[in-house]
Amino acid sequence: AQSVSQHNHHVILSEAASLELGCNYSYGGTVNLFWYVQYPGQHLQLLLKYFSGDPLVKGIKGFEAEFIKSKFSFNLRKPSVQWSDTAEYFCAVSSWGKLQFGAGTQVVVTP
Amino acid sequence: EPEVTQTPSHQVTQMGQEVILRCVPISNHLYFYWYRQILGQKVEFLVSFYNNEISEKSEIFDDQFSVERPDGSNFTLKIRSTKLEDSAMYFCASRPADRGIYEQYFGPGTRLTVT
Numbered sequence: 001a002q003s004v005s006q007h008n009h010h011v012i013l014s015e016a017a018s019l020e021l022g023c024n025y026s027y028g029g030t031v032n033l034f035w036y037v038q039y040p041g042q043h044l045q046l047l048l049k050y051f052s053g054d055p056l057v058k059g060i061k062g063f064e065a066e067f068i069k070s071k072f073s074f075n076l077r078k079p080s081v082q083w084s085d086t087a088e089y090f091c092a093v094s095s096w097g098k099l100q101f102g103a104g105t106q107v108v109v110t111p
Numbered sequence: 112e113p114e115v116t117q118t119p120s121h122q123v124t125q126m127g128q129e130v131i132l133r134c135v136p137i138s139n140h141l142y143f144y145w146y147r148q149i150l151g152q153k154v155e156f157l158v159s160f161y162n163n164e165i166s167e168k169s170e171i172f173d174d175q176f177s178v179e180r181p182d183g184s185n186f187t188l189k190i191r192s193t194k195l196e197d198s199a200m201y202f203c204a205s206r207p208a209d210r211g212i213y214e215q216y217f218g219p220g221t222r223l224t225v226t
Contacts, residue, residue, distance in 0.1 A: 032213045034214070036217075042219070043202070043217050043218060043219040043220055044154075044202065044217040045217075046214055046216075049213075049214055051213065090153075090154060092154075094213055096213070097142070097159050097166065097167060097213075098144065098156040098159055098167055098169075099144075099146070099154075099156065099204075099215060100156065101146075101153050101154040101155070102153060103152070103153045104153060104154075
């Protein structure tokens, strides 16, 4: 069965610091990979996605993620965070159809 | 930009009551999903729906749950006899018909509180 694990449940960092959130998945076949973000009081929004091709994908708001097939990982990065990046971040995997989510990482950026 | 909408935003009900959560997917989308997120837990898949039938459902989606697309625009989730453990945020999602596009678009969610 598919599973998705996110390494950190809670991250606190200062503005301008770099962010990296880990995501590992287990699945034997072709997968599609996603990072979703949920800002306080808002719905899930897609940050970026990987289907095929260049394993380094760029998303909205300066986020990027790297797919490393050999490590079954899809880590999210942002070189310099802002206070407005305070949110919960979810890694998700889909082989076809349904999404399987990780537990989420709550990111708090302090001014 | 078109969005998935959900109503109500918050529903409070007593245990044993039936509830219907409503979703209006994006108009040209043909795949529809329900997910739920119990407070403090991960987002869990409930059911997917395509071509007027359930295409996949999780273990959570037992006989108490049903989905319907009654009028070509709404997509509903019904819980026949709610339990305390049904309290959660319920998200509807939809995606386009093109099988090459797997991105799902989520609604804002309905917070269901069962007392």
